[in-house]
Amino acid sequence: MTQGTSAQATIGDSEFDRDTAVTLREPGVYDTELSAGWTIINAVNGGYLLAVIGRALGQALPHPDPFTVSAHYLTASQPGPAVIRTETVRSGRTLSTGQASLFQYDEEGREVERIRVLASYGDLDALPDDVRTSAALPAIPPVDQCFGPQDAPAPIKGSTAITDRLWLKLDPATLGWALGAPSGKGEMRSWFGLADGRDADPLSLLLAVDALPPTAFELGIQGWVPTVELTVHVRCRPAPGPLRIAISTRNLAGGFLEEDAEVWDSADRLVAQSRQLARTPLGR
Incomplete structure (x- = not known):
């Protein structure tokens, strides 16, 4: 097994699945517990948060798979209880669109909106096999050289x-x-997987696009780089095995930068793309 763990977890039975689990409270409303296990520096990872909300939308909408998910990060999330409120905007034959917001409570017990999401879901297994692309597989050295x-x-x-x-x-x-x-x-490039050996699926791709060290590090900037907005396009269901991720930033200005990510599976297919706007310590 590529990750080198002694017992490989499976999709639906892994730490990622447990930590992104949601419980239906009433129609369209889900309770969840944000795990401290997905924090970096002082923050809950934005890709993990998107996967939690993505799971709730996958249960609320009639189609199973995220096709495009756009999130605005409004306030910093903390480990602990949260509630996700979803709404079906449109339900069609091949795509359904929904919106969702994740809330937590402040010290006075008032709800505070952390993230607002608009997403379209479909069935990745129903897509045709026709691929016409100019995208190139990222040149990453073999694992033993990374x-x-x-x-x-x-x-x-x-x-x-x-x-x-x-x-x-x-x-x-x-x-x-x-x-x-x-x-x-x-630029940032890496082989990627979950430590317990769980294979990737469309939901974990929402995590993968935001799981590498920020490109700001290679621009000479250290510290927390909080996400302002993140849009993910899931292009196909990933094959089992490790992923390859390439992220690049072309423009840092005014204390903000963009990150464009591509995720490739073990069958050399482009399975997800994303763009996010993030804030850097510059200009603070």
């Missing part, structure tokens, strides 16, 4: 709990930041 968080010369300040749940092997060409010599290119 490096994971355990190889870092010094730990990242704050929580790194999420790295215990991921299998990451990063391209050395994008690791200058870890050695104090960032390349300035704004």
